Each structure stands twice: as C-alpha cells, then as structure tokens.
Amino acid sequence: MLFSTYVFIFGFLPITLLGFYLIPMKRVQLGFLFVCSTVFYSYWSFKYVFCLLFTVLIDFFIARAIFNSPRQKNRKILLATSICANLFLLGFFKYYDLFSETINSIANEVGHSNNLLPIFHFVLPIGISFYTFQSMSYVIDVYRRHSTAHADLLSFAAYVTLFPHQISGPLVRHNNIIPQLKNDKTYSFHVENFWKGFCFFVFGLSKKILIADLLAAAVAPLVTNMSLISNLEAWLAILGYSMQLYFDFSGYSDMAVGLGFMLNIQFPQNFNSPYKSRSITEFWQRWHISLSSWLRDYLYISLGGNRSNGLKTYRNLLLTMVIGGLWHGANWTFAIWGLFHGLLLSIERFFSDAKNKTRPRGISHWILTFFLVNLGWIFFRAPQFSTALIWLRKIFFVTPQVSLDLASISLRHKDRFFFALALSLILALFAKNTWQIQFRSNKIFAVSTGILFSICLLYLGQESPFLYYQF
Amino acid sequence: MAISASIIIFILVSIASFNFYVDPLCYFHCNEIKINRQTVNLYYEMGQRILAHSDAKIVVLGSSRGQSVPPKWIEKVSGLKTLNLSMGGVELWTKIAFLKLSQEKTKIKKVIWLADYFEIINEIADTKIKSTPALRAYLPSEYAATNLITKLPELIDHNTLEASFYLLGHPQNDKFDEGSGSQINYEKCQEATYQGEKTIKELRQDMGIIYESYTQKVLKPLQSEKEWNVFENQMKILSDQAVDVSIVITPYHPLFIQKLQAQFPEIYERHQKWINRITSLNLPHIKALNYFGGLQGDDGSPAYWNDGVHFTCKSAIQMLKPLL
Numbered sequence: 046m047l048f049s050t051y052v053f054i055f056g057f058l059p060i061t062l063l064g065f066y067l068i069p070m071k072r073v074q075l076g077f078l079f080v081c082s083t084v085f086y087s088y089w090s091f092k093y094v095f096c097l098l099f100t101v102l103i104d105f106f107i108a109r110a111i112f113n114s115p116r117q118k119n120r121k122i123l124l125a126t127s128i129c130a131n132l133f134l135l136g137f138f139k140y141y142d143l144f145s146e147t148i149n150s151i152a153n154e155v156g157h158s159n160n161l162l163p164i165f166h167f168v169l170p171i172g173i174s175f176y177t178f179q180s181m182s183y184v185i186d187v188y189r190r191h192s193t194a195h196a197d198l199l200s201f202a203a204y205v206t207l208f209p210h211q212i213s214g215p216l217v218r219h220n221n222i223i224p225q226l227k228n229d230k231t232y233s234f235h236v237e238n239f240w241k242g243f244c245f246f247v248f249g250l251s252k253k254i255l256i257a258d259l260l261a262a263a264v265a266p267l268v269t270n271m272s273l274i275s276n277l278e279a280w281l282a283i284l285g286y287s288m289q290l291y292f293d294f295s296g297y298s299d300m301a302v303g304l305g306f307m308l309n310i311q312f313p314q315n316f317n318s319p320y321k322s323r324s325i326t327e328f329w330q331r332w333h334i335s336l337s338s339w340l341r342d343y344l345y346i347s348l349g350g351n352r353s354n355g356l357k358t359y360r361n362l363l364l365t366m367v368i369g370g371l372w373h374g375a376n377w378t379f380a381i382w383g384l385f386h387g388l389l390l391s392i393e394r395f396f397s398d399a400k401n402k403t404r405p406r407g408i409s410h411w412i413l414t415f416f417l418v419n420l421g422w423i424f425f426r427a428p429q430f431s432t433a434l435i436w437l438r439k440i441f442f443v444t445p446q447v448s449l450d451l452a453s454i455s456l457r458h459k460d461r462f463f464f465a466l467a468l469s470l471i472l473a474l475f476a477k478n479t480w481q482i483q484f485r486s487n488k489i490f491a492v493s494t495g496i497l498f499s500i501c502l503l504y505l506g507q508e509s510p511f512l513y514y515q516f
Numbered sequence: 517m518a519i520s521a522s523i524i525i526f527i528l529v530s531i532a533s534f535n536f537y538v539d540p541l542c543y544f545h546c547n548e549i550k551i552n553r554q555t556v557n558l559y560y561e562m563g564q565r566i567l568a569h570s571d572a573k574i575v576v577l578g579s580s581r582g583q584s585v586p587p588k589w590i591e592k593v594s595g596l597k598t599l600n601l602s603m604g605g606v607e608l609w610t611k612i613a614f615l616k617l618s619q620e621k622t623k624i625k626k627v628i629w630l631a632d633y634f635e636i637i638n639e640i641a642d643t644k645i646k647s648t649p650a651l652r653a654y655l656p657s658e659y660a661a662t663n664l665i666t667k668l669p670e671l672i673d674h675n676t677l678e679a680s681f682y683l684l685g686h687p688q689n690d691k692f693d694e695g696s697g698s699q700i701n702y703e704k705c706q707e708a709t710y711q712g713e714k715t716i717k718e719l720r721q722d723m724g725i726i727y728e729s730y731t732q733k734v735l736k737p738l739q740s741e742k743e744w745n746v747f748e749n750q751m752k753i754l755s756d757q758a759v760d761v762s763i764v765i766t767p768y769h770p771l772f773i774q775k776l777q778a779q780f781p782e783i784y785e786r787h788q789k790w791i792n793r794i795t796s797l798n799l800p801h802i803k804a805l806n807y808f809g810g811l812q813g814d815d816g817s818p819a820y821w822n823d824g825v826h827f828t829c830k831s832a833i834q835m836l837k838p839l840l
Contacts, residue, residue, distance in 0.1 A: 051669045240517050270724040273717060453721055488519055495523030502528065503674035 046088040048246075048300045049253055051505055057085065061208075062307060066234045074232050075203055078308070085208040086172070093170040096134060097206060103130050104180040105201045108187040112194035120188055127184040131177040138167050139174070143375035172212040174372055178339055180205050183219040185343055192220055200226045209304035213297050215315040215335035222310065231309040242306030244484040247498045249299025254504045256469050257293035260285045263454050263462035268426060271435050275448035279439035283419050285462065286426050288469035291320065294333070299479045314480050320473045322414050323406035325389040326397075340369050362394065363387040373425070378433060382424040389417060415474075532671040540679035542648055543667055549617070549650045554688055556679045559610070559645045561692075562601055563617055568692040571597050572622045576695075577611040578602035578630030581766055581825060585630070585832040587694040589702035593840045596625065600695035608635040608743055610645050612750055613654035619757075626760040628839065631794060633787055636747060638740030697829070705829035712818030712828050722823035727772060730825060735783050739790060748797065755799040762839045763804045765791055767831075770816045772824035807835055 046053050061081045068074045087094045107127040111120050145162035152161045183201070186192040196204065196219060204222045225231055267274050267282040274282070298315040305312040319332035329337045348361040363384065370383020423440070427433035438444055454462060484490070539545045541557040549563040566572070573596035576585050582602030590598040601614045611629070618624050645651050647667055670676050693699070704710060714722070754761050768776065777784045787808065795804045811831055814820045820831045827835075 236517060243517070243520070266721075266725050269728050270721045273721050273724070452717075491517070491519035492523055495520040496527065498520070499524050499527040502524075502672055503531070503677065506669060506673040506675065 046085055048297070048304070049250055049501075049505060054502070054505070057081070057088075058304075065232075065308065071229060071232045072199070075199055075226060079199060079203045079206060082203070082206040082208040082211060086206065086211060089171050090168075093168075096138075096170050096173065097176055098202075100131060100134065100177055100180045101202045101205050103127065104184050104205075105196070105198055108184045108196075109194045111184065111187050124184060124188045128181060131181050135173055135177045138169050140371075140375050142166060143377075147377075175214050175216060176205055176211065178216055178343075179210075179219075182216075182339065182343060186219070195219075196223050207305075207310070209301040209308075209310075210312060213294075213301070214333075215298055215301060215312050216339050217312055217335065221313065225310050233309075235309055238306045238309050240486060241484050242303040242308075244482075244494055245299050245303030245306060245479060247303075247494050247501065248479045248482075249296040249301075249303060250501045251497055252292040252296030252299065254501045256465050256472075257289050257296060258504075259458075259461045259465035260289040260292070260469065263458040264289055266455070267453055268428075268432070268436075270453060271427075271432050271439075274439070274453045275450045276439045276442055276444060277449040278451060278453050279436055281451075281454070281462075281466070283423060283436070283440065284470070285466055287320070287419050287422050288466060288473060290422065290425075291316070291473055292469055295478075302479075316478065317480065318473070318478045320415055320418070321411070322418075323410040324393055324414055325386060325417065326393050328414060328418055329386070329390070336369070336372075340365050344368060359391045359394070362391050366390065376428075378424045378427055378430055381430070381433075382421050385421050385424060528672050531677055532668075535671045535676045535680050538680040538683060540683045541644070541670065541676060542650065543670060546648070546650050551692075554683055556683055557644060557648055558603060559648050559651055562603065562614060562695070563651060565599060565692040565695055566601070566614070566618050566621050569597060569599055569694065570622050572599045572618070572694075573624060574598040574626045574628065575615065575618050575624055576600040576602055576628045576630065577606075577614060579606045579632050579635070580604035581632065581827070582630040582832075583696035584700065584822070584827060584829045585628075585836065586697045586700040586702040586705065586829055588698060588700075589705075589829075589833060590628075590836065590840060591694070592702075593837075594626075598694060600697045602630065602696045606635075607632075607637075608747055609655055611635065612746070613645060613651055615750070616654045617651070619759075624759060627754060627762070628836065629761055629763045631763050631765050633739070633790055634734050634737075636739040636743045636790065637737040638743055697832075700829045702829060702833065705833055710819050710828075710830050712820070712822070712830070714818045714822060716818060719818045719821060719823065723769060723772060723821075726824045726826075727775060731776065731780055731783065735780075739786065744793065751797060751799055751802050755801045758801055761802045763794055763797075763802065764835060764839075765794060765804065765806045765808050766827065766835065767807045767810050767814070769821045769824045770810060770814060773810075803839075805835070805838065811835065 046057060048054075061078070064077050064081070065074055068077055083094060083098075086097055104127055107123050111123045114120050114123065142164050145160075145164050148162050149160040149164070183192070183196070183204075187194050200223050201219070203226055204217070204219055207217075207222070210217055264282055264285040267278055268286070271279070271282075295316040302312045302315075313335055315333060315335050317331040317334065319328055322328040322331055345361055345365040348364060349357055350361060351358040364387075366383040366387030367380050368383070370379040370381070370386070373379045373382075420437075420440070423436045424430075424433050427436060451459070536544055540555060542553065542555045542560045543557075546553055546555070546560065549560065549567055551564050551567050553560070553564070555561060574587075574590060574594060576582055576587060576590070576598065578585065578600075579602060582600065583604070585600050585602065587598040587600040590596075599618070601611075601618070603610070615624075615627065646655065647670065712719075751761060751763075767773070773784075791806055791808055795806055797804065811820065811827075811834055813834070814831065819828065821827055
C-alpha cells in the first residue's frame, strides 16, 4: 500500500488513527497498531508477511537469550545465528539471482554453454532491506551491551513492523522507538503533534506528486534511450534524476515522519538538505542519515573503523561503502556507485588527515560536491554498466558529435519537466528543508496547507511507487 | 487543523460536485448510448459512433496497434461501410463489448479482429469501460461490477476536472467519423515514396521506450485459459452467425522481435503457442492470417513502423489487402 494512494489516505490511515486513539487501553492500542502494520504489509503480499514475522520472532528471542547468557561463546554463537538468519533471508531473495547470473556469465566466458546455476527471478519481499537491518541492530546492541533486552515481544514487533517506516525507512533504532512505545503519552491524542505530522505528510506528498513524478516522466525515457539522446539531454537526465531521487525519497521520509508524529512517535531526520553539502563527507551526514549512521555503527565500526593504522581505515571505508551500495540493489552498478563514494571519502579523509584541520569550504567546494554526487547517480540509475559509460561520455562531451538538441523530451512533458526541474533545484539548493520549517498554527499556513493537500489529492489517481521501494 | 480540514473538504466537495454535474466521462448520468450526449469518454464515443453508422457492415477491432488501419480504404476496396473501433489498451472484453453493440445496432457482415497477445491475459486494465454504465451491459457481470466507492476517486481526479472544463469550452458536434484511422490519407500510404511520420532517430528512440514498456509490463503476464476460452467461444458464436471473421496476427518490428527472442525467449515462446492456437481454430467463416514472422518488403523503416509494435498505414494496408 503506497502512502500516496486514496486507499491509504481515506481508508487505512483514518481507520488506524481512529482505532489507535479510541481504544482505551495502552497494550491493546499497541496490539492494534501491530495488527494494522501487519495488514499494511499484507496488502502487498500476504505470504511474505511471514518473512517479516520470522525476523521479528527470531531476533527477539535471540536478543533475550544473548542478554541472559553469561558465556561469551554462547553470546557469539547466538549473534552469529541472528546475523546469518537475517542475511540469509536478505541474500537469498535479493542477491541470489545476481550471484547466479554472474557465475553463469563467467562460466559462459570460459566455454560453458549451459547455465551452471538456475535463475529464479524471485520477487523481493518489500521492505526486507530495512526491516532486517532494524531488527539486527537490536541484537547487535544487546550483544555489545549497549542495550539491555528491554523490549517485550509486542513492543519489539511493533517497532520492527511499524507501518510508517516499514517499507522504505527511515532505519529507526530500537532505543529511540521502543521507549516511545512504552511511554503513556504516546497513546493520547496531542493536537500539536497531529498538526505537525499532517504538515510533514502534506509536504512529503507534494514533493513526491508535484515534483518527483513530473521529473520521472521525462527522465525515464531519456535513460532508456541513452545511446540516442544529445549531450544536453544527458545533462538534463542526470540533474533531473538527482532531483527526482531526492524529492521522491525525502518526500517519502517526510511522509513517514509525519505519520509517526500523528501517532506521537518521533522518527529521526533522514535528509538534511544534502545537496547543500560542501564535501562528500558532509553529504553522507545529510543524505539518508539513518542508513549512513547504521552502516557506520554496525559495519564500519565492526570492521575496525578508524582505530587501526591508516590503510585499514581506508579499507574499512571502502568496504562499508561498497556494501552500502549493494544494499541498494542487486546490480554491480550499485557496487560501483558505493565504491565511487568510498574512494571520494577516502581521498577527503586522506587530505584532512594530512592537513590536520579542516578549512571552511566555499562555493567551489559546493559546486564540486554537487557535481561529484551527480556523477555517482549515473551508476545508481543506469540499468547496466554500458549505459553508465555512454552517459558519462555524453556528460563529458567525449562523443563523436556534440549535440544540444532537446528532441528526446516529449512535448507533453517538456514544460512540466523544466518547471519541476527549476523548482526542485531552487528548493534543494537554497530553500529550507521540511525539518527547518516552523509549522505555525495560523490561518494563512492552515489555508496554504489545506490547498496544497487538495492539489495533491487531485493528482493521486496515477499510482507511482516510491523509488526506494525497490530496495 | 480545523481551518485546513474545512478548506480541504470545501475544495474536494466543490470539485466533486462540479465533476458530477458535468460528468464528462459519462460515469454517473448515462445509462444508455445517446448520440447527442456530450462526453470525452472515448468508449462511450465509440458507442455513439456505432449508433451514428448503423449501415456499417465491417468492423475492425484492435488496440492502439489497430489505429493505423484506414477504414475508408477498406470501404473503398470492399464497397462496404467500415468502422474502425480500435482504441489504445483495448483488451478482449472491450472488443467483445464493441462487437456486441455493433451487432445490436447494425448488420455486421465481416469482422477484422487484430489479435494482441495481451488481450488474453487475466486482467482488465480498461477501467473506463467498466465504469461506463452504458457499456456495462456488454461485459460479464464479474467485470462490470462497480460501486460508488470505486468511482469516487474519479470525481476528484485532476483529469476529470480538466475534462469537465474542456467539455464546457468545446461543445462537441454529433457528427462521428468512421473511427480510428479515418483521417489517414490512405492514398499517400500506398505510394512508393511514402516515408512515414517519423525520422529514423525518432523511430529508434520510440522503439527503445516501447520495448522497455512491453517487456517489463505489457507482455510479462501469462495468458489466461479462461480468457482464451472466452475468445474461442466468441469465435464460435460468430461462426454460427455466419459472420466472416479475419483474425490478423500482426507483427512486431523486425529488431523488436529479434531482441525479444534473444532476451526474453520465454515471452517469444508464449507468443508462438498463442499463434498456434489461433491458427488451429478450425471454424467455418473464421480465418487467421499470421504476419508474426514479418511483412514482405518490411525494411524496418519509418515507412512501415511508428515504433517497435505500432505499424504504419502502409503496413496495415499491405496486411489487409489479401482479405478484401
């Protein structure tokens, strides 16, 4: 079920909110929330909800067992069991086909005519990349003794399955969410929170419907026809995609945060105007913050972080970013994207280590950072490596002919595309983000939000999935 | 919150009321086809077209791929009034609905059925026909069932609003042409120098887009045995009624087919099985013409193709000549 559909906005959400606030008992309210979240997931696929519930059960009981186990060896075995179970689930559904295609391709190269491994074309259980990571983080924290096994089963289940963040994040932490689920204040209606949540939701919906989708309509055919488009169109494609991805994903995150506020649950900020960054390091402190902090805390630090000598730090950085890239999708282009960012982070780290202090960064750093991030998106978006190479050649004008025509953008989409691109660049590069806006309760703001929401409702008819659903 | 909620309710109710009053898509106020009813609902318009040409003897039934068939050329060659009822995205039940309406209102002698692989999948994407009360009688009851809740989103959709304004600003006349392809200059299509409507670059670009769309969405679902039985049964009915039916299996662009066979062999195989079933229909008055292997002389140029699956009028005429 998408947030940007009538069935969610006029069906699921009102029923869930009404039920949540009208039920008088806290535990029953929490149970109701868990049931609603399970129904939300089942709307996509009933059979895959068992994967989600399996993850919840196995990690809850393993975390409890780790907490109660005095022997380090047993604790390690239990941790390994949880990690293996989660990664097996994730790996099986998400990466098996990539793995088998790669092996078969190598086998074909060395002369095998038949496929060595079968390819199954599994349907990826929606949200699996998110809920396995969220659930694992609880087990790892209990193992590291950063947390007690403080959750009861219902709270833990509700934390993992909570419908606002279930499908595409933010990747929330148990020590942020579970205390809120245990707090009595969560279960009473607070009009200020609800208003704030509503505003976040409307802003997020606007970003998705009124900007991201307009950009997508023009960008998709440009990428499909990369070999035929002009150099100027290649530039427009990358700028368009950069903005599309940001407004789609941050729009979704805003909506998730808004839904959380409506339930009196505060989710963390996931985007902090990332395109205003003046370095790649800063970019990763502003883009998909919940994922980058998860990777830092559970992967980078586990690999050793920056505790050892210089080379190992760079190795850890590169590995973390490559794995982070692959987390986004089962395609080697994502690994290349991750490697690209890993290299840039390493280079920045090298120079900042050498200088021993950081200097304030100016506009040139901002432009360079924005340019490099856009270059990275080429690998993120291109369906194959060959498409990415063609795209890069066109961006750098290394083509037999240089063309600046705009014939590939259909007339139907042209005006809307340029309008959306201009608006998105202004908002992304210069305006405040949703977290920086003061949601006032005055009449003008209320009227504007009401009008904005109404416009979004007029455009909800065409179902258009969020980009991060595929991850 | 209350002010916001009031604004939202006010705007939505106003728009819904306006759209309900104008009803540009004939979802609420049209229980039967009437020639003078103003609408932008293309299915309803097709029904009006059938009423307006009650002397039609030949109907062409197809999807967007049939829209380049010039009905006036068929009329000229055969001497029989022809309607081309092809429309974008049309599937089996919509074709049957148009066919039934045609048989009710005219004396059809011949049907040219442009077969599409996707018409036998188990989905009806044609939501508009399901929501058009005047045409629901021609659909099976399980497909035709709709209720107010499913129609409510249409009342607040921006497309409906734009259609309402358009209709108020552009009153339509009650003159109906012969359907899709009526405006095609068929004589120009038959000239040796005919070069089509697109450049080679445009054709290649559009081929890329349609290949992606067809292989990832349109051709992906499996065909349904239930829908095949419906199709077969309909052919039997027409055969019993002594209506001549020509089922034309139209080709894809040579490069499209080549790529499909190489990259999606399972889809290509399913096409072959479907074609075998059609050509094995052994019914009186039912003839199948299989052009899936390609058209003679087709050089893959814009003279023959608009993209990977939509052929030009030149191709259409060449395909249909043997029938007439």
